[in-house]
Amino acid sequence: MDVLRRNNVTILGSGDGPVVVLAHGFGCDQKMWRLVVPALAERYRVVLFDYVGCGGSDLAAWDEQRYSSLHGYAQDVVEVCRELDLRGVVFVGHSVSAMVGVLAAEAAPERIGALVMVAPSPCYVDDEGYRGGFGAEDIEELLATLESNYLGWSAAMAPVIMGNPDRPELGRELTNSFCATDPDIARVFARTTFLSDSREDLERVTVPTLVLECAQDVIAPREVGAYVHAAIPGSRLVTLDSTGHCPQLSAPEATAQAVLSFLDGLR
Amino acid sequence: MDVLRRNNVTILGSGDGPVVVLAHGFGCDQKMWRLVVPALAERYRVVLFDYVGCGGSDLAAWDEQRYSSLHGYAQDVVEVCRELDLRGVVFVGHSVSAMVGVLAAEAAPERIGALVMVAPSPCYVDDEGYRGGFGAEDIEELLATLESNYLGWSAAMAPVIMGNPDRPELGRELTNSFCATDPDIARVFARTTFLSDSREDLERVTVPTLVLECAQDVIAPREVGAYVHAAIPGSRLVTLDSTGHCPQLSAPEATAQAVLSFLDGLR
Numbered sequence: 001m002d003v004l005r006r007n008n009v010t011i012l013g014s015g016d017g018p019v020v021v022l023a024h025g026f027g028c029d030q031k032m033w034r035l036v037v038p039a040l041a042e043r044y045r046v047v048l049f050d051y052v053g054c055g056g057s058d059l060a061a062w063d064e065q066r067y068s069s070l071h072g073y074a075q076d077v078v079e080v081c082r083e084l085d086l087r088g089v090v091f092v093g094h095s096v097s098a099m100v101g102v103l104a105a106e107a108a109p110e111r112i113g114a115l116v117m118v119a120p121s122p123c124y125v126d127d128e129g130y131r132g133g134f135g136a137e138d139i140e141e142l143l144a145t146l147e148s149n150y151l152g153w154s155a156a157m158a159p160v161i162m163g164n165p166d167r168p169e170l171g172r173e174l175t176n177s178f179c180a181t182d183p184d185i186a187r188v189f190a191r192t193t194f195l196s197d198s199r200e201d202l203e204r205v206t207v208p209t210l211v212l213e214c215a216q217d218v219i220a221p222r223e224v225g226a227y228v229h230a231a232i233p234g235s236r237l238v239t240l241d242s243t244g245h246c247p248q249l250s251a252p253e254a255t256a257q258a259v260l261s262f263l264d265g266l267r
Numbered sequence: 268m269d270v271l272r273r274n275n276v277t278i279l280g281s282g283d284g285p286v287v288v289l290a291h292g293f294g295c296d297q298k299m300w301r302l303v304v305p306a307l308a309e310r311y312r313v314v315l316f317d318y319v320g321c322g323g324s325d326l327a328a329w330d331e332q333r334y335s336s337l338h339g340y341a342q343d344v345v346e347v348c349r350e351l352d353l354r355g356v357v358f359v360g361h362s363v364s365a366m367v368g369v370l371a372a373e374a375a376p377e378r379i380g381a382l383v384m385v386a387p388s389p390c391y392v393d394d395e396g397y398r399g400g401f402g403a404e405d406i407e408e409l410l411a412t413l414e415s416n417y418l419g420w421s422a423a424m425a426p427v428i429m430g431n432p433d434r435p436e437l438g439r440e441l442t443n444s445f446c447a448t449d450p451d452i453a454r455v456f457a458r459t460t461f462l463s464d465s466r467e468d469l470e471r472v473t474v475p476t477l478v479l480e481c482a483q484d485v486i487a488p489r490e491v492g493a494y495v496h497a498a499i500p501g502s503r504l505v506t507l508d509s510t511g512h513c514p515q516l517s518a519p520e521a522t523a524q525a526v527l528s529f530l531d532g533l534r
Binding site: 004005008010011012014045056084085 | 269272275276279281323351352
């Protein structure tokens with residue numbers, strides 16, 4: 001139970017198919033999935049958790065070194081799966097968690113049977129022959145602002161990340177989620193998120209993979225989705241007719257539907 | 268994960284206090300707790316499950332002999348606690364599950380730290396110096412009807428058990444729950460429920476215990492609540508200002524409040 005408490009694990013739903021593990025991104029927690037969980041749990045066993053340092057996790061278990069690398073987050077995933085003796089799960093990772101899933105699948109192939117990457121980006125910074133969407137200075141400035149004034153950064157950035165300015169409650173929900181994170185922990189998670197380059201990990205993915213992108217996403221633009229899709233052998237790309245970086249909140253029906261179609265195709 | 272799947276275990280909520288395990292009664296499953304779960308999960312870690320043979324449990328794991336005794340159900344409780352490495356949980360058992368909790372606490376004292384008995388009865392049949400509320404013939408007739416026509420029995424009895432005729436949707440919910448149970452399995456569970464006599468187990472309870480009864484309950488009348496309270500050393504009796512046998516559905520706020528007060532008193 002130690003790991004289950006540490007990562008605030010939630011288990012619900014039932015079904016004969018694979019267990020579905022939902023993993024949140026930077027500045028969020030499992031509540032991020034609240035609108036898609038009912039549809040998934042109706043037909044599948046669903047496991048949710050918070051990375052150490054986020055949501056209802058045990059903050060005392062946080063360790064700067066471990067969580068300065070995406071491998072540390074992947075270790076959380078593997079430990080939760082091990083504690084529950086889960087094998088062959090479908091790991092649904094949002095944003096940076098999509099890459100965490102790739103690392104977890106590599107570290108513990110018996111645990112992860114398939115990946116759903118929701119708005120993934122293996123690298124936010126532009127590079128020669130690669131367009132991540134941000135210049136190196138953009139990211140440095142973003143991190144500097146975040147580090148000097150986390151709450152201000154959250155209030156300004158969350159609505160931009162969420163998109164959908166016509167539904168301001170969505171941006172507020174993400175702002176609140178960001179602001180609920182301990183600033184010192186958020187700083188470390190943000191650096192890890194925005195400075196990691198996991199492009200080379202993609203080609204080593206061997207499990208069935210769905211890349212789920214939004215039609216308009218300032219954090220993970222279409223070029224990045226196409227890159228991830230091209231880099232992962234045999235992956236499937238689905239572009240949701242939605243905007244913003246958090247389709248599980250802004251377009252929950254379409255997101256759940258895409259995940260369920262993929263799940264059904266695995267059986 | 269085998270036991271967690273077998274018993275369709277759900278884990279949610281978080282908090283520093285003891286883990287709260289919610290156990291359903293005859294003909295029901297964990298959905299019975301749906302109206303009290305949010306208030307409990309806000310402050311406590313909550314574990315729900317279905318006994319084998321009920322709800323979303325693995326029916327293939329059902330065994331007539333094991334589930335012909337309340338000890339078989341208690342074994343489910345102990346195995347779920349063991350699988351999750353839970354110690355000192357607060358076991359909240361409804362109806363027949365209240366007695367299952369007593370047996371589980373005796374079988375695995377390290378697992379159960381406190382009991383909440385919701386509308387308990389250690390014995391439904393009247394006896395010398397004991398008024399359970401039913402004559403031996405009443406129970407035999409009830410079981411005979413149930414065995415010859417389970418759906419008809421359910422439709423007739425569930426609303427009576429639920430009480431609250433002014434809110435017919437409550438009776439319908441219980442009817443639907445009864446009817447969702449496999450009749451062969453329900454027959455065995457009913458015999459075990461209505462014919463068990465666990466009065467002698469009560470005095471061996473050593474953990475803090477809350478007896479939660481309804482002011483009017485045809486299944487577990489006030490005399491029975493008083494008997495349980497008197498038989499369990501140091502137990503606390505709370506009488507809800509509600510009618511019927513299922514206060515977690517008919518009076519969820521009061522039920523949650525009573526459980527929370529008891530939980531807070533344990534800390």
